[in-house]
Amino acid sequence: MRSDLKVAVIGGGSWATAIVKMLCENMDEVGWYMRSHYIIEHIKLNKHNPNYLSSAYFDPAKLHFSENINEIITYADYIIFAVPSVYVQAELDKITVPMENKVVFSAIKGIVPESGLIVGEHFHEKLKIPFENIGVITGPCHAEEVAMERLSYLTIASQDAAKAEILASKLAGRYIKTKISDDIIGTEYAAMLKNIFAVAAGIAHGLGYGDNFQAVLMSNSIREMKRFIKKVHKMKRNINNSAYLGDLLVTGYSTFSRNRMFGNMIGKGYTVKSAMMEMSMVAEGYYATKSAYRINLENGAHTPIIDTVYRILYENKDAKNEFLQLTDILN
Numbered sequence: 371m372r373s374d375l376k377v378a379v380i381g382g383g384s385w386a387t388a389i390v391k392m393l394c395e396n397m398d399e400v401g402w403y404m405r406s407h408y409i410i411e412h413i414k415l416n417k418h419n420p421n422y423l424s425s426a427y428f429d430p431a432k433l434h435f436s437e438n439i440n441e442i443i444t445y446a447d448y449i450i451f452a453v454p455s456v457y458v459q460a461e462l463d464k465i466t467v468p469m470e471n472k473v474v475f476s477a478i479k480g481i482v483p484e485s486g487l488i489v490g491e492h493f494h495e496k497l498k499i500p501f502e503n504i505g506v507i508t509g510p511c512h513a514e515e516v517a518m519e520r521l522s523y524l525t526i527a528s529q530d531a532a533k534a535e536i537l538a539s540k541l542a543g544r545y546i547k548t549k550i551s552d553d554i555i556g557t558e559y560a561a562m563l564k565n566i567f568a569v570a571a572g573i574a575h576g577l578g579y580g581d582n583f584q585a586v587l588m589s590n591s592i593r594e595m596k597r598f599i600k601k602v603h604k605m606k607r608n609i610n611n612s613a614y615l616g617d618l619l620v621t622g623y624s625t626f627s628r629n630r631m632f633g634n635m636i637g638k639g640y641t642v643k644s645a646m647m648e649m650s651m652v653a654e655g656y657y658a659t660k661s662a663y664r665i666n667l668e669n670g671a672h673t674p675i676i677d678t679v680y681r682i683l684y685e686n687k688d689a690k691n692e693f694l695q696l697t698d699i700l701n
Contacts, residue, residue: 376401377540378446380439380461382409384422385477386452388513390433391426395543401434403442410435423517440467448473448537450507451489454652455480458489462496469497473533475505475526479561480654481661488558502530505537506558510616511546512626519545525613527551527558549612555603557613560595563676564618565655566662567591568629570675571622573682573689575630576637583697587675588622590700594673598662601669629655636682637689659683674699 377393378401379386393400404410412420414430436442443449444467453461455478476489485492490504505528515522524541526548528534538548551557567588574587595618596609609615621627632653635645642656663680666673678696681687
């Protein structure tokens with residue numbers, strides 16, 4: 371393994387901040403691109419991100435900052451994208467330097483709206499990056515618990531096991547355990563779908579459903595995830611592994627889950643717009659619902675939970691009535 375390997379993170383939010391924290395545990399220098407000059411200067415002076423995970427402290431001497439995405443891409447060998455999926459294309463539009471020899475990992479849990487593709491496929495289509503140079507970072511792992519240094523697990527997926535092992539070694543540490551997978555497409559779809567099911571869990575909670583129903587909802591969710599992923603990418607996988615079931619459970623149940631929080635507001639009667647304004651954060655599950663619904667129109671998997679969430683969010687159907695119908699379908 372190269373000792374001079376350079377890794378950089380694209381993004382300034384909570385997940386990007388958590389990944390930089392993990393990398394700093396193992397590396398002498400980490401590249402970090404974010405658009406805000408103010409935040410960069412704040413971190414240099416105060417050693418923490420003022421907007422996200424402010425309890426996570428950094429040694430500024432270890433951080434190679436830039437407001438220029440092209441400078442950071444030129445600097446790095448491995449690039450980790452950790453921006454909301456809705457902003458991916460806007461960042462890619464800024465890139466003018468070659469990407470052919472870069473290894474790109476996505477820590478994004480969603481679909482790129484402009485293409486309707488998961489992020490790895492979008493990188494391949496739009497940037498012409500070969501699939502062997504593309505990877506995915508999935509949980510179960512909340513950024514907030516990384517900041518608190520609570521034991522967390524990551525799955526690093528890539529067609530090239532050696533590249534996955536390299537990044538896994540850079541992320542593993544005292545409170546981070548890592549494993550690798552070759553199911554790059556399946557794990558990325560799972561990371562997208564679990565946000566939709568977390569929105570459903572939040573809606574159920576907001577409507578007053580209890581733990582008993584939540585258990586049934588999660589049981590049905592993992593089976594629905596399995597059916598959906600099998601349609602889009604058939605290969606041998608154990609859907610009960612942490613990258614699938616574990617990530618679903620933590621996103622569906624955790625108080626840190628912004629998708630559950632968003633769904634909870636919808637269940638309590640908030641409009642989509644008012645819920646998003648109050649959260650002041652991106653709920654990936656909202657955008658993922660539309661994309662997953664459209665993808666499944668072509669594939670035909672049995673997806674009653676995704677369909678229910680879609681009708682509530684995009685057809686303005688009454689959440690209470692929709693969940694009453696859903697309860698007769700689940701088992």
